[in-house]
Amino acid sequence: MRKKIYIFIASVIFAVILWGAISLSDLYYTNIYVKLTLTNFPQGYTTGSPVPEKIKLRVRGQGWKLVSLNIGPEAEFRVSVGGDSGMQQISLYNYIETNRWLLSDVDIINLHPDSIKFFVEKIISKKLLVTSGLDIEFKPGYGLATDITFTPDSITVWGPKSLLSRMNEIRTIGRIPGPLDSRTATVAGLPSLRGFTYSSNSIDVILDVQRIVDKQFDNITVIVLDKPSTREVVLLPNTVNVNIRGGIVILGKLKPEDFRAFVRYQNVVQDTTGSVSPEILLPKNVTLQFLKPERLRYVIRSF
Structure with missing residues (x-):
């Protein structure tokens, strides 16, 4: 009796594998989302324009190839800016061939968005004051007794001239686990802004929490x-x-x-x-x- 059960289970597993292999060999349509990466800026130039972080591709291919796209490491759709500065408008369809390494075994039906527009401009540097953008929860009756201490209290920021020239501070991000009722030391991050880099990507924070x-x-x-x-x-x-x-x-x-x-x-x-x-x-x-x-x-x- 037990032997028959084993044979039955093995038969079911084999049937499932066979069905999956046949099914995944068929052609399917699906949407995949890939990271959009701009490369090859002119030396000393970047963009701070609101370019989409990801683009949506409507693709067709065999099932097992589509599955591998979704379960593999995050893919990138690379767009080369080249040597130009100023306003750029690029059709992403023009970069399908240069991204074939990403989608070599599937057909791209369409892209969304199908074009992007951004401004390429000079990178400048500026020293900005670090301020708080932290989400802090206090125990009832408690609060900050003194100003938040940041180390460093200012950092050098590199970024697109049109945006950075108008900035006087950079706000930390993150949520401090709470509720707080005593002095707390932690580390905060800084926002990820397109075209920006920082002299320090993390900030030491001291919160002087006391009963108020x-x-x-x-x-x-x-x-x-x-x-x-x-x-x-x-x-x-x-x-x-x-x-x-x-x-x-x-x-x-x-x-x-x-x-x-x-x-x-x-x-x-x-x-x-x-x-x-x-x-x-x-x-x-x-x-x-x-x-x-x-x-x-x-x-x-x-x-």
């Missing part, structure tokens, strides 16, 4: 700036309470002397309401929530 809290500092003295020697301005009251928000470690190190509150004499004499709003100079990496009181009355005396 509020803290109040009372009785901060308010001074009057630019007051003539023949005038005296009495503020009522002459102190304010300052409520700020920031990282718990940063707020824990602050003292009342780290704050500066003032009013400008010119604002006092131009006022028509009888009170003025004080200005506050805050320490780094904190934000003002509110002042109390928000406005101060005043009395001007002459000598």
Whole structure:
């Protein structure tokens, strides 16, 4: 009985293989997508034009040959730019023969797109500031206590003149696994832009993540700036309470002397309401929530 089962299984496997071999010998139509690569730019030239990353080929061939196209390494459809600069419009049909190594055993029915248009221009270099384009998730109640630190904080970028000349920064990309609740060091990448290269392709990143809290500092003295020697301005009251928000470690190190509150004499004499709003100079990496009181009355005396 067991021997019959083995014979049956072997027969089924043989039948499947035979059916597959016969089927894959037939002609089929399919769509394949191949990477479009521009080559042979003039020395010192490139393009930043939005050329498609891939093109779609409608092809016909034996089944087993079409299967090999889809399961093999990523193929490239190469287009030689040659020695020309300026605006180029190229029919991709003109490059089918030079890409026969890619599709030697199949027939190409059509291509999409069938032509491309791009601008070939001079490469320039420029130093750009690195800024954040990171996707960051924080644990509830936590956030960045200081600015993100990038190393290097600027890089040299080479790229097409028309685009690079208008750029002043390059933004990092990527998502930081979270939620974050402590200081985190990681590495971020840079965007892949056609025609661009970087002096460094990865950026070291430090995120100073702390619990974000509020803290109040009372009785901060308010001074009057630019007051003539023949005038005296009495503020009522002459102190304010300052409520700020920031990282718990940063707020824990602050003292009342780290704050500066003032009013400008010119604002006092131009006022028509009888009170003025004080200005506050805050320490780094904190934000003002509110002042109390928000406005101060005043009395001007002459000598």
